[in-house]
Amino acid sequence: MTKNTARNLFFIGTMSCLVIFFVLSIHTMSTIPKHTNSGKLTDDVIAGKKVWEKYDCIGCHTLIGEGSYFAPELKDIYSQKGPAFIRAFLKDPVKVWYGSAEAAKGQRKMPNLHLSDEEINHLTAFFEWVDKIDTHNWPPRPQRAAVQGTETWHPVSAQEAREMERGEAIVKEKGCIACHKIKGVGATVGPDLTGVARRLDMETLHKRLRDPKSVNPSSIMPVYGFSDEQSEAIIAFLKTL
C-alpha cells in the first residue's frame, strides 16, 4: 500500500461513516417524541431542567448515567422515592437522610441549596418526566413481581380486600418506599416493611403510625396524622407483605 492509497482510504472511509451517522441521526431525532414523551414536556418540566442546570446538579449526581458519580443516579428517583420524599429531602437533605447534623458528621451529604418551593416543584416535574424516558430499562432494577413471600396473609372477605387496597393506595401515595423497603424495593432509611405485621403486634403498629416517637424516641419518621381508619387500612396491607 502506498501513502496515496492510505490517504484515499482514509478520506473515503471517513466520508462514508459521516454520511451513515447523519442519516441515523435524522432517524433518531424522528423517534424522540416516542421514546421521551415529548408531548408531556410541560413548562414545569422545562423550568425544572433549568433548575437542574442552575445548581450544577450534575457536578455531583449522575442523570441517565452521566455526571459525577459522587451522588446517586437520579433517572428513576421519581418512581423509586416518590414526590413527597423528593420535596422533603430537597428542603433539608441532612435532616431527612441522617436525622441531624450531628449524625451526618463524617458522612457524605448533599449541601442545602435553599431551593424555593417553586424550584422544588419544577425539579420534581423534571424528575417525573425523566423517569419516563425509554432507556431500555436502564438502570437495572429488580422485577417487582419476582420477590414474593409465601406466608403472607390474604384477605378473605370483600371488605378486607377493599381495606387492603385502600391501605396499599395510602402507602403508594405517601411514598413509604422513599424510606422503607417493601419486597426488595425501596430505601433503607427506615426498617424493611416486608413481614412487619408478623414481627410487631397490632398495638405497636397503631402507635407507630400515630406517633413514631412514642415507640422509638429517636425515630425520624414524620407524623402523618393518619386516622384510626387509615391506620387499619395500612395495617391490612402490611399484613399481606
Add this chain to the structure above:
Amino acid sequence: MKYKTQSVAYNHFVVALLLFVLQVIAGLWIGIQYVFPDFFYQVIDFNVMRTIHINLLIVWILIGFMGASYYLVVEESETEVWSPSLANIHLIGFVIGGVAAIVGYLFGITDGREFLEQPFIIKLAITVVVLAFVLNIIMTIVKGGKWTSVQIVLVMGLVGAALFFLPALGNHVGAYRNLSVDKYFWWWTVHLWVEGVWELIMGAMLSFLLLKLTGVDREVLEKWLYVIVGITFFSGILGIGHHYYWEGYPAYWLWIGGIFSAAEPFAFLGMTIYAFAMMEKAGRAHPNRAAIYFTLGCAIFAFLGAGVWGVMHTLPQINRYTHGSQITASHGHLAFFGAYAMINLAMMAYAIPAMKGTDGFNKRTALTAFWLMVIGMSDMTLALFGAGVVQAFMERYNHMPFMVVQDQMWLFYAIRLAGGVIFAVGVLFFVKAFFQGGVKRAG
C-alpha cells in the same frame, strides 16, 4: 532558536503547564472530599471543584495543543508564524475567558451542562479564540506553502475541533429543552472531540515527534499516519453509539455502538506499534531521553487508558452494569492522561530544550517526573477500577442502595487519594525540569 516566532509556542506551554498544576490541585481537593466528606462542605462543595478540575483539564490540553501546533507548523513549514501578535492575543483572550469561567464557578455561575458549564458568553469568546488560532495556523502553512501530511492531519483535527464545538453553543436552542435531544448533540462535542478529532491532533504530533526523534523516512511514516487516523474515524464516528445506549434512542445504537467502538482500541494499538517500530528503525539514539520517554509513554498509556480501559466496558451487555459507575472515572483518568496529557508533555519535553538550545531536560528530574506520574496515575486508575467493580456488582447487579455501596468503597478512595499525591509530586518535578529549560550534554 532558528525561528524566533516559535516563542509564541513557549508562552502557550508556560500557561498550559501552570493550568495543569491548578488542575491537579483541584483534583486533590475532590479526592480529599471523597475520603473526608466534611472537607469544605457547604463552603466549596464537590460539584464546584469537580467542574473546575475538568474545565482546567480541557483548557490546559487545548492551550498545550495550540502551543505544540505553533511549534510543529513552524518546523514543518520552515517559516515564521503568520501573525505572532495574533497568537499572543488569542492566548491572552483564552486565559481571560478561562479565569472568568472558573471564578464564576466559585460564585455559582454555571450553565450546568457537564464539561460545557461555561456561560454562553464565554463559549462565544472561546469560539472566537479558537477560530483566530486555526486561522493563524492555516495562514502560516499557506505562507510556507508546504502541505505535509502531518500538517494536513493536524489541520483536519483543529478544524474538526472548532466545528464540533458548535453544538455546544446550543443550550438556548428550543430543542435542547428535551434532555435526550440535549444529550444527543452534547456528545457531538464531547465524543467527537476526544474519540475523534483530538486523536488526529495527537496522531499528527506523535508523527512529528517520531520524525524528529528517530529520523526515519517521512514517506513511510506518513503512510502509517493515514492508516491510523483512518481506523480512528472508521471506529470513532459510529462508535459514538456507545454513548447512546441508555438515553432514549432506538435500540439499533446498541448494535452500532457495540460493534464500532469495539474497533476503537485498534487505532491506539496502531499508534503504539507505530511508535515502537519507528523507534526501532532509528539508527541513532537521540540525546533527548525525556522526550523519548514521554513519546513512548504516550503511545503505551493511550492504548491502555483509551483503548483497553475503554473497550472493557463498551459492550452494551457490560455497560448496562458499569454505566455511570467509577469504572468510567477510572477509564477517564487513564485515557486523558495517557493520550492527551502525555502528548502535550512529550511535545514540551522535545520543544522546550530545542528552543533553549539545550540537548534535553535534566534527565534525572524529567524521568523522576515521568515515573511518579505513571505510578500515581496507575494507582488512581486501579483504585477507581476496584471501586467501580464493587459498585457495578453491588449497586447495579444486586440493587443495593447507592450510599450503602459507597460506604464499602472508602478504602479504594483512600488509595486513590494516595495515588493523586504521588502524581502531584511528579507534576512538580516536571515543572522544575521545564523551567530549568534543559541541559547541555557533557562532551
